Amino acid sequence: MSSSVVIQTSFLGDTILTTPLLAQLARRGAVDVVTTPAAASVLTGHPAVRSVIVYDKRGAHSGLFGLTTLAARLRAATYDAAYLAQGSLRSAALAFLARVPERVGFATSHGHWLYTTKVAYRDDLHHAARLLMLSRPNGREPTPEEIRPSLAPGSAEREVVDDLLRRAGVAAGEPLIALAPGSVWGTKRWPYYPELARMLSDAGRIVVVGGSDDTALAAEIRTAVPDAVDATGALPLLGSAELIRRCAVIVTNDSSPLHLASAVGTPTVAIFGPTVPNFGFGPLAPSNVVVGNDSLTCRPCHRHGPRRCPLTHFRCMRDLTAEVLAERARTLILTSDARA
Numbered sequence: 001m002s003s004s005v006v007i008q009t010s011f012l013g014d015t016i017l018t019t020p021l022l023a024q025l026a027r028r029g030a031v032d033v034v035t036t037p038a039a040a041s042v043l044t045g046h047p048a049v050r051s052v053i054v055y056d057k058r059g060a061h062s063g064l065f066g067l068t069t070l071a072a073r074l075r076a077a078t079y080d081a082a083y084l085a086q087g088s089l090r091s092a093a094l095a096f097l098a099r100v101p102e103r104v105g106f107a108t109s110h111g112h113w114l115y116t117t118k119v120a121y122r123d124d125l126h127h128a129a130r131l132l133m134l135s136r137p138n139g140r141e142p143t144p145e146e147i148r149p150s151l152a153p154g155s156a157e158r159e160v161v162d163d164l165l166r167r168a169g170v171a172a173g174e175p176l177i178a179l180a181p182g183s184v185w186g187t188k189r190w191p192y193y194p195e196l197a198r199m200l201s202d203a204g205r206i207v208v209v210g211g212s213d214d215t216a217l218a219a220e221i222r223t224a225v226p227d228a229v230d231a232t233g234a235l236p237l238l239g240s241a242e243l244i245r246r247c248a249v250i251v252t253n254d255s256s257p258l259h260l261a262s263a264v265g266t267p268t269v270a271i272f273g274p275t276v277p278n279f280g281f282g283p284l285a286p287s288n289v290v291v292g293n294d295s296l297t298c299r300p301c302h303r304h305g306p307r308r309c310p311l312t313h314f315r316c317m318r319d320l321t322a323e324v325l326a327e328r329a330r331t332l333i334l335t336s337d338a339r340a
């Protein structure tokens, strides 16, 4: 059996979309993952992962000393192969300094000249599929089932979610509707979540999910719907996954909760403003719908979403009404129920 290390130090969503690659590699042998302090906990208990190695590039592992210290730790593990799921020169240098004999990454990456195998970066594939192709450079394209991400919330996560819902007065069996109003990028935040919450509040208990940066957005929703549950900043990442897993539907921007929902199979309404799913980061839950303003010629205008709309009208988001989003969410709840 071989052993491999996957280096993924991008955003949380990228780490979640790396799990199909991890599952493929685990068939060949032990798999360790190098990832950021922020994303490490999401892989806890994942059946494809032997161990998670935190790369704190802005803290304990900053600078050349930090890099070489971590490289020495990886070298001691004598991996057969390293998969560079994130293309920085620093990640490539880490694998090189760790003397991993086979180093596989994308041909377009900054660190490509340190790789032993270069894989085409396929713009036409979902990012989960692109990453999975690192494990089979000249092989067939993966099936939709193969690229569905996965996470493994366990009993600890079930307990914290039970506790949060109990303290919020949610009755056992009460249907839950998740709203994820946040995003690191301002123009990826759809502005009408409070209105949407009001419209959907008769279909289930509204639950607002997100990080501690999203508490102000949750407060706006609770002003519109006072019995909405504010889970922003209240749960660890896998706890958020467990909470989303219990929801009948999630309405989310193009941000991390979309990928958490894909990993736990929650029906997903995904709102895309300045970005588009063709970038490779669309929803992968079995039941999903994408909402975006396809009539705008300015769209997409940015890989991640600009800080402000350069045309100032922000129609990619403002044209998407709460009525349309509510109708999509209700349809997904009904069709998912019918399938269950």
Ligand code: SF4
Binding pocket: 187, 273, 274, 275, 296, 298, 299, 300, 301, 302, 306, 308, 309, 310, 311, 312, 313, 314, 315, 316, 317
């Ligand atoms: S330029 Fe167009 S796509 Fe970009 S933020 Fe403005 S409205 Fe949205």
